[in-house]
Amino acid sequence: MTRPSLARLAIDHFLAAAALVVAVALAMPAVAQERVTLGWGRLLTNDAIGDGKDRWRTGSYVLNRVRGPSWSGELPTRPGEILEFRLRVETLAPADLVTPGPLDRRYVGALTLGMHTHFQMAGIESSVGLDAVIVGPQTGISRLHGDLHDALGLPAPTVFGGQIADDIFPTLTAEFGRTLDFGSSVSFRPFVEAQAGAETLLxxxxxxTFGHVATEALMLRDNSTGQRYRAVAGDRVQGISVLLGGDIAEVYDSEYFLATDAITPSDTRKRLRAGMHWQGAQSEVFYGVTWLGKEFDEQPDDQLLGSINLRLQF
Incomplete structure (x- = not known):
């Protein structure tokens, strides 16, 4: 699915500048201080803990390792100081894995490996990164999915033969936002994001955010839900924080849909999300729910995904 437009050209220029930032960051000499691990981010997302249905953007898991010389509670002004290394696994599937309908999406198993840098410019919080999105049977995701069905005594899926074929899509993503504070524990962060590669969108x-979960913390954004989760802790005030958000995307291209398919990818995608983060003396728990609008015109319904992150210490 490809839709050339003036907006697409703007994305190309926008991401070309982002690519230059990545190149400059990689070319810069190492900072004087040795990099250390500043924190880990992780988020499990599945519709089994959302609407309870196994379909479409059905599940993902992301693991992030953040490294840098130190963390002062705010982003550095130079790209390349704070580096995030990302591993992500995602499954997209038709509504029925055994007898899929003729107007449903193909199965996709996507394994993502990437590096992103986080910094600020004139108060604008910036994130720029490059990922390799690996798809197809080569990832082993469909094989693992089938083994799981066998172990649970579920019917064997038949959709794997028609899944998106083996390929690797270099994908560049850039996000820019600004946090506006309205008191000691309330903030609003508008953002714009552009992506080109496996999927191209603006x-x-x-x-x-209501509470202290994001105060002096490095927050990351999940690709499929948009949920923000903490990777480097800042203010560890005990209590509950509530996160509410939403966004809309204009989609120009997606490698997850083929031109020969009988379905029509949607030009826009909408998301609404809510989450609750509990911080204890040593442990923390996050649970969020995300409403996803339709990604192709023939999709009969929207869906709800649940996301969870547990950090338990005893």
């Missing part, structure tokens, strides 16, 4: 949205 997204705008915003997120409210």
């Amino acid at each position: 997204r705008v949205g915003g997120d409210f």
Whole structure:
């Protein structure tokens, strides 16, 4: 699915500048201080803990390792100081894995490996990164999915033979946002994001935070839900924080849909999300729910995904 437009050209220029930032960051000499691991981010997302249905953007898991010389509670002004290394696994599937309908999406198993840098420019919080999105049977995701069905005594899926074929899509993503504070524990962060590669899109949205989960912390954004989760802790005030957000994207291209398919990918995608983060003396728990609008015109319904992150210490 490809839709050339003036907006697409703007994305190309926008991401070309982002690519230059990545190149400059990689070419810069190492900072004087040795890099250390500043924190880990992780988020499990599945519709089994959302609407309870196994379909479409059905599940993902992301693991992030953040390294840098130190963390002062705010982003550095130079790209390349803070590096995030990302591993992500995602499954997209038709609504029925055994007898899929003729107007449903193909199965996709995607394994993502990437590096992103986080910094700020004139108060604008910036994230720029490059990922390799690996798809097809070569990832082993469909084989693992089938083994799981066998172990649970579920019917064997038949959709794997028609899944998106083996390929690797270099994908560049850039996000820019600004946090607006409204008191000691309320903030709003509007953002714009552009992505080119496995999927090419331009997204705008915003997120409210009520509480201290994001105070002096490095927050990351999940690709499929847009949920923001903490990778480097800042203010560890005990209590509950609530996160509310939403965004809309204009989609120009997606490698997850083939021109020969009988379905029509949607030009826009909408997301609404809510989450609750509990911080204890040593442990923390996050649970969020995300509403996803339709990604192709023939999709009969929207869907709800649940996301969870547990950090338990005893």
